[in-house]
Amino acid sequence: MLQSPLLLHLFKGPHVTKSELNLLQLIKSGKEGVFYQARMTRGTCKGHSMFTCKISKEGVRPKHVDMEASIMRKLVHHKNILQLLDWNTTEEPYLLIMEHVGGGTLKTFLQSNRVRLSADPELQSLLTIASYHVALAMQHLRSKRRVPLRWYPPEYFKNSYYCFKGDVWAFGIVLWEMQTFGTLPYPNLETLHIMRDCWLDLYRLRPSFTDVVCMLESIMESDADYVDVENPQLSVKDEDEYREAECLQAASILLEDTSPM
Template sequence: MAACNCTTKPDERGDSSESFDVPDMMLYIIITASVFILLIIGMALMWLKKYRFLMRTIRKLQNVEQPMTEQLSPVDPEADPLKQNFSPVTHAAVKPRESNLIISRPRRQSSKSASRALQRSPQTDGRFNKNDLILHQLIKAGGEGVFYKANMMHGTIKGHSMFTCKIFKKGCSHRQVEREVSVMQKLGTHKNLLQLLDWDITEAPYMLVMEYVAHGTLRSFLQVNQERLCRDQELQQLFTTATYHIAHAMEHMRSKMIVHCDLALRNILVHSFPHEVKVAEFGLAREIARTWSRSSSCKKDYRQRIPSRWYPPEYFKSDVYGFKGDVWAFGIVIWEMQTFGTLPYPNLNTSEEVARYVCAGHRNGEPEQCRPEMIQMMKDCWQEPYSMRPSFKDIVRVLENILENDHDYLDLDKRNQRASMESEESQPSLKTEVYCNTDEC
C-alpha cells in the first residue's frame, strides 16, 4: 500500500503543474491581445482626429471661396470664339455680363510674392460689353486665340476709339486667361508693351481689349514690305532701332520679375516702324519671386504648348527657363528680323529635331547683309552655359552705343551732303561771272 501511494503522488504533482501552466499562458495571450487592441484603437482615434481636422479645414476653404467662384461662369468646352456670331464687320452677339469679376480672389499661392502682387493690383473688374463689340480686320491667329482690329458700337474704352481685341479659343481655361490678365496688370504701362485696356472673362469666349496697332505683327509687316525695305539704304539702322525698342520692353519685364517665355517676331505688333513696336502675347509669361537671383530659372509645366524653335538648350536638357531663356529668344528674334520673318531652323521639321540640333551646339546661320554688330549680338545671346549670355540691361546699352554711332555717322554724312550741295549751287554762279567778265558783258 505504501508503495502504491508513493507512485501515485508524483503523477498528482505533475497533473497539478500542468493545470497551473495553462492559465498562465492564457493570461499572457489575453494581456498581449489587449495591448495590441488598445494600440489599434489609439491609432484609429488619432487618425480620426486628423481626418476630422482636415475636413473642417476643407469646409472652411470652400466656404471662403464659394462666394467668389459663384461669380464666375463655367467654361463652355464647345465655345469657339470664331463660331459664336463673330464676323469681321458685325458685332458680337454674346450675353452681357451680369456681374464683375474679381481676379484676386482668395486662394493659396505657390509664391508669396505672386499673392502680394495680385493684392496690389489696381482695378480688377472689366466693364466693357460684348454686345457693343465690332470686329474688323484679322491681325493674327495664334494657338490660344485670335487678334482683331476692333471698336465699340457705342462710346470708347478709356478714350480709345479703336483697339486690338484678343478672343480666346475653346480649350483655354479660365485660370489661364485670368493669369494673363494679372501679368499684364503687373507690367503696367510701357510704350513698347501692348497695353491692356479692358477685358471680359465672365463667360466664354473670353476677350481682352488692348491698345490699337496699325500694322499687325512685325513678321507680317516685314514680309509684306520686304521689297520696299530692301531698297532703303538705312535698313540696318531701322532694324537696329526696332531691336532696341524690343530690348527696352524686355528689360522692363525683367525689372518686374516676369519672364515672357514666348518672345518671337509673330508676337511683336507694329504701330509705327521702327519706333513703335510692341511686345504682346503674355499667355505663357510667368512671375519669378524677387528673392531669386537674376539668372534663376523656373520649372515649366506646359511642354506641349512651348514654341520649341525659340527655346534654349537648358530647357530641353534640364526643363528650366529663366530670364536668360528670354535672351536666347531675343537672339532668335534678331535673326528672324534680318531674314524678313523666316522660320528658325527652316531645314528641321519637328520639335524633337530642333531639340537635338540645339543641344548639340548648332545654331542658325548668319543672315546675309546683316551688320557685324548684330551678328555678334546674336552669338552672345546663344552662348552656353546661359550664365555667359548678356542681360537685357547690357543689350540695351550696346544697342544705344550702336545707334549713337549711327546717328553721328548720319549727321556727318548729312553735313557732307549739305556742304556738297552748297558748293554745287555756288559753283555755277562763279563760272557765269567769269564768263561775263571775260566777254565784258
C-alpha cells in the first residue's frame, strides 16, 4: 500500500536523541510532556543553535507524538505557529524539537511585562486580538479522562455534563489570566482542600501528618492543574437542551466552595 511522502518521512530512522541534547532551562511541565530550552551538545539542529524541546512523559504512546509531529509539519511556515525542526518517536523518551520562543509562554510573558502592558493601550488592544485567536483555537478542546481542574466548568464535576459552553467557561478563565497578567486561577484551591480534610468532623477520616506531607509534596511536584476523572459519563447535548439556570447555579456553588476563607 502506498503511503504519503509525509508518512514515509515520519517513519524514517531515529532523529535527535536525548543524549544529544543539552537541557538549559525548564519552560513548562504539561500533561503529556516537559518543555525545555535546549541546544545540541554538538553543532546545531537544522541551523538553530537554540530551540524548544518537548520530552514526552512516561506512558505517552509514540503514535500520539507521531500525530502531533504530522500536524505541525502540515502547518509549516505559519508565522504564528512554532516550526517543527526534528523529532524522535522510535525510542523513549519521545522528542519534539521546535523553534525557540524567546518570550516564553503567554503566562510568563504577561507576568514579566506586567507594568509595560498595563501602561500601553496598543498592547492592550493586541491582547484583545490574541483573545480572539485563543477562542478560535479552543473550539477543538475535548478531554474525557485527565482534565484541567481550574479551567473546566462546574457542571462537568457536578453532573458529568459537557457542551461547547464549557469551552466558553474555560475561555473566560483564560481572559481572567490575561487581565491579571498570568495569575493562577483559584490559587489556594489545593490548600483549601487539605484544610477541609483536616477539619472533618469524624476524626478517623482526618489525614495523618504523613498524608498531609504527601499531599503538600504532590502539590509542589506534580502538574496540579490537572485532575484524574474516572470514566466520566459525558452528556454532550445541544445548546437548546441545556438549562441555563442549572449552569449558573452550579457555577455559583463552585465559586462559593473554592473561594479563600
